[in-house]
Amino acid sequence: MSKGVKQLKFSKYLGLRILTWALTIWIGVTFIFFVPRMFPSDPVENMIGRIQSRSGQMDPVEMEALRKTLRVQFGLEGSLMEQYLSFLKKGLLQFDFGPSLMSFPTPVGDIIKTYLPYTLGLMLVTTVMAWLIGNFIGLQAGFRKHRLSSKILEAVAICIYPVPYFIVALILQIVFAFILNWFPLQSTIVTMGGFGMFIRSLIRASILPAISLLLLGTGWWIISMKSLSGTVAEEDFVLYARYRGLPETRIGRSYVLRNSIITQVTALAMSLGGVFSGSIMTEIIFGYPGVGTLIQKAILQSDYNMILGCITISIVAISTATLIVDLIYPLIDPRIRYS
Amino acid sequence: MKRRVSAFLVLPLLLLLVFTAANVYAVTEVGTPRRETLIVETQTPTDVPGQFNSYMQGTQMGFGIHQLMSAMMWEMDTVKGEQFGEVAAGFPESNEDFTEHIVRIREGIRWSDGEELNADDVVFTFNMIMDNPGIGASAYYNTVFESVEKVDDYTVRIKTRESFPRLALRFGVTIWGNDLRIVPEHIYSKVDDVTTFKDSNPVVAGPYTVHSYDPLGKWVLYERREDWQYSTVGVVTGKMPQAKYVLFKYVGDDTTRQMAMVNNEVDILCEVTPEMVEVMTAMNPNIACWYKDFPYATSDDPCSKGIAFQMAKEPFDNPDFRWGIALAMNFDEISLNIFDGVGRASALPILTATSAMQELYYIPLLPWLEEFELDLGDGTTFKPFDPDYAYRMAEILRAQGYDVPTEHDELIDMFGIGCWKYAPDVAEKLFIKAGLEKRTDGWYFKGEPFTINMTYLADTEAQAGRGLIAAYDQLVKFGFNCNLASESSATWDSNAATGNFEIAGYWPTGGITRDLYSQISGWDADLIVPLGERGSGQGSRWRNEEATRIIHELAKVSPDSDESYELGMEFMKVAIKDLPFIGFHSGVKFVPTNSTYWTNYPSAENPYNGPWWWWSCFKYITTEITPVQ
Numbered sequence: 003m004s005k006g007v008k009q010l011k012f013s014k015y016l017g018l019r020i021l022t023w024a025l026t027i028w029i030g031v032t033f034i035f036f037v038p039r040m041f042p043s044d045p046v047e048n049m050i051g052r053i054q055s056r057s058g059q060m061d062p063v064e065m066e067a068l069r070k071t072l073r074v075q076f077g078l079e080g081s082l083m084e085q086y087l088s089f090l091k092k093g094l095l096q097f098d099f100g101p102s103l104m105s106f107p108t109p110v111g112d113i114i115k116t117y118l119p120y121t122l123g124l125m126l127v128t129t130v131m132a133w134l135i136g137n138f139i140g141l142q143a144g145f146r147k148h149r150l151s152s153k154i155l156e157a158v159a160i161c162i163y164p165v166p167y168f169i170v171a172l173i174l175q176i177v178f179a180f181i182l183n184w185f186p187l188q189s190t191i192v193t194m195g196g197f198g199m200f201i202r203s204l205i206r207a208s209i210l211p212a213i214s215l216l217l218l219g220t221g222w223w224i225i226s227m228k229s230l231s232g233t234v235a236e237e238d239f240v241l242y243a244r245y246r247g248l249p250e251t252r253i254g255r256s257y258v259l260r261n262s263i264i265t266q267v268t269a270l271a272m273s274l275g276g277v278f279s280g281s282i283m284t285e286i287i288f289g290y291p292g293v294g295t296l297i298q299k300a301i302l303q304s305d306y307n308m309i310l311g312c313i314t315i316s317i318v319a320i321s322t323a324t325l326i327v328d329l330i331y332p333l334i335d336p337r338i339r340y341s
Numbered sequence: 342m343k344r345r346v347s348a349f350l351v352l353p354l355l356l357l358l359v360f361t362a363a364n365v366y367a368v369t370e371v372g373t374p375r376r377e378t379l380i381v382e383t384q385t386p387t388d389v390p391g392q393f394n395s396y397m398q399g400t401q402m403g404f405g406i407h408q409l410m411s412a413m414m415w416e417m418d419t420v421k422g423e424q425f426g427e428v429a430a431g432f433p434e435s436n437e438d439f440t441e442h443i444v445r446i447r448e449g450i451r452w453s454d455g456e457e458l459n460a461d462d463v464v465f466t467f468n469m470i471m472d473n474p475g476i477g478a479s480a481y482y483n484t485v486f487e488s489v490e491k492v493d494d495y496t497v498r499i500k501t502r503e504s505f506p507r508l509a510l511r512f513g514v515t516i517w518g519n520d521l522r523i524v525p526e527h528i529y530s531k532v533d534d535v536t537t538f539k540d541s542n543p544v545v546a547g548p549y550t551v552h553s554y555d556p557l558g559k560w561v562l563y564e565r566r567e568d569w570q571y572s573t574v575g576v577v578t579g580k581m582p583q584a585k586y587v588l589f590k591y592v593g594d595d596t597t598r599q600m601a602m603v604n605n606e607v608d609i610l611c612e613v614t615p616e617m618v619e620v621m622t623a624m625n626p627n628i629a630c631w632y633k634d635f636p637y638a639t640s641d642d643p644c645s646k647g648i649a650f651q652m653a654k655e656p657f658d659n660p661d662f663r664w665g666i667a668l669a670m671n672f673d674e675i676s677l678n679i680f681d682g683v684g685r686a687s688a689l690p691i692l693t694a695t696s697a698m699q700e701l702y703y704i705p706l707l708p709w710l711e712e713f714e715l716d717l718g719d720g721t722t723f724k725p726f727d728p729d730y731a732y733r734m735a736e737i738l739r740a741q742g743y744d745v746p747t748e749h750d751e752l753i754d755m756f757g758i759g760c761w762k763y764a765p766d767v768a769e770k771l772f773i774k775a776g777l778e779k780r781t782d783g784w785y786f787k788g789e790p791f792t793i794n795m796t797y798l799a800d801t802e803a804q805a806g807r808g809l810i811a812a813y814d815q816l817v818k819f820g821f822n823c824n825l826a827s828e829s830s831a832t833w834d835s836n837a838a839t840g841n842f843e844i845a846g847y848w849p850t851g852g853i854t855r856d857l858y859s860q861i862s863g864w865d866a867d868l869i870v871p872l873g874e875r876g877s878g879q880g881s882r883w884r885n886e887e888a889t890r891i892i893h894e895l896a897k898v899s900p901d902s903d904e905s906y907e908l909g910m911e912f913m914k915v916a917i918k919d920l921p922f923i924g925f926h927s928g929v930k931f932v933p934t935n936s937t938y939w940t941n942y943p944s945a946e947n948p949y950n951g952p953w954w955w956w957s958c959f960k961y962i963t964t965e966i967t968p969v970q
Contacts, residue, residue: 042841043831047875051834062868062878067480069875072398105388106398107537116556172596180600187601188593190370190560194553199372289593291557299388304831 030317045304099311110311121292125277128215136223144231163221188289230262275323379584386591390558394540405589408959412523412546415513419951422697451571465526475536518957548572560590582963640685642928645693649847653882665771670815671763678811684926686757718774731756797846799827809846856900857909883921
């Protein structure tokens, strides 16, 4: 195949993939724009309800006046289509989602900017660490499956993986925070007492959530890698390498790992795309700040703008991660060509 | 051998020393000495960290802002149920038709930057609210006030557009707080837009200022003013708040809250369930509630819980049907199902049986209640009030091993003056009178099988939720076909306004003042809008001309007059006959405190205030809570 034909095929493939990427994002955000507005809830009534529930009865004249003021302030005037077009223009193209209704008038973008670094810091580190550790142990368990250490590691992974996340998290919290008092029960991050104090409090607050995510995340990678490498280890080319007398480490690294890791790279990319939505369980149990609880609160308080902001970022992240994986796949797997 | 014995003796002593030292020199997560820091829980994290301007939308006042910093015109003595002047020196002096009011300002209060608080600040605050449509209360203030002007440095003249006899009641604290909080004129007058000014470093008149806060919204650390003598609390009481620091923090879910309390990481929790109290008190003897032992909780929260009807729908609009529901339920069983029998019965519609209201309305109404009869539609009548509930519940609880008093007054204080009788046979007659039909396969209405849809708010407000579930059990036991559903707060509030419910655990109750106007004004039938629309009256849509007439009359009379009280009594009789709401108990609150670091919290033994940490009156409690020596 000539170079020109190859380039043409690649350009066509790239164009189609980018079109799919854009279409996926548009369908996703359109869906998430309309669905919350179909809920039988109303942010203005929620705000009035909150005021009433804490301060008793409200004067009827006062309630009506407040209702009108809030509708104007929250930008809920105008037709649904007008609001949608405004969102497409501002939200999707400029990432300006307007003010948060629950933290009015703070812009949604500012709030996400505050919480996203914590989510990304915790989730990226634990996802990558779990991937590295899990794949390393999984490779040992699959490639050298008759060793005792492999069997033990595999057994541990099989035991931990099915345990529901909140049980693992609660056990960690009860043992290390409640009984031993080594860590705080709820994450308290001190951001106003100097950089040293911030880092200390951040590390202290992150250890238990990170361990809980690592424990379960690693289990999955061990099991999947063990299965993949076990299959690859039985392939003819591995047997051939053994007959050639190649050292076991080289067979493991160059033959088994390279062939097994391809699927894992795809899965890693998908997991990395997913970190933008945070881990709601971790955030609730350990009180760790993050985007997960932000989305939960936004749903409960009908904060349409916040829901749109968080989910749009998540949709864009996952779609982009998928796009990148599709584009780099041929680089890591020579059997795949753009076609 | 000797060395070993010595080691065995020395080691525990060393450990004890280390533990004691750690306890004495313990610091909080935010770096303050634990012994100088009172740690108070907030129910939710704040969505707007660093925002302390109460006139900016969304400011979470309960995060210590109105408890420690805000300046109110009139505050509340929650024990007596009486207001007193905080920024105001006494009550308004009004003209005869209540359209002009002279308010005197208390002298001696200073802002935390040393400036005097005077009439300029009060006048500026009123006008700021009226001049800024972005402030939630602006439109309302403009409907009420014609002008607010300074007479001299410590006197303000307020003119209202119409007769307004309830100036202090509406613009001062009656229960939780109030939306009128005086701001420093010398700060706010220089701000371009007060509705977007976060006021992250506030100048305040309360006894505490902001030391630091969490940009993620989980805590705010307050520090006592060095010149606390000139704060509102200092000038009103002359007493110093004992804690140098007060840390308001979000503690987490129920499991974490319990663990934090047991580990002495928090001194005051907001509200828990009785099951949580039992677990915590068993694990840490320093934890207690209003009562040290059973019944633990205070019954003086002003929002009674029970069941609300949607009276724009049939047959819920029929008083006979509603009375049938009341008599079809066994209140003893409901009470045991909610909080194991704890709580003061608050059977009357709308009005909560707090201690003060029980004395003011419930007990005086008792003779009338005992004689009150229902017409059953078959030529017979029935007296529905049951005054023996307190004795009966005491007996049930004694049989369970609880130490329950025997004195009449104590029993009435603990369990209330009575409840509605359990009379399923009478209920059946009333349902038939209301147009229902009992067939072999269940109840029918207008020829169709009859089903009641019952809803409650999920996750929060255990008392209301458990009450509704208990009512569901009772009505199913009676023979009704019922559906039970929980709703998230997102749909709950919306359904309340649009009337999208049949029987629900809403609590359209509240108030502890003798004058009932603010508690009942929403029941004005003129405010009713069709189902599906959002109105300004109660979502229950109770249409009663007599009640509406009384509300209109009450609006015109002085809240302190005898006429106000008589009209309140008259309203209650109308409401009881029509039963727009069935009350179960007054607000029962289990609010635990931890006496490891701090003591002398308000309690049944020392009721100098109510245990309302989330109300603005908390600043007056801070002067009484003392450090453990």
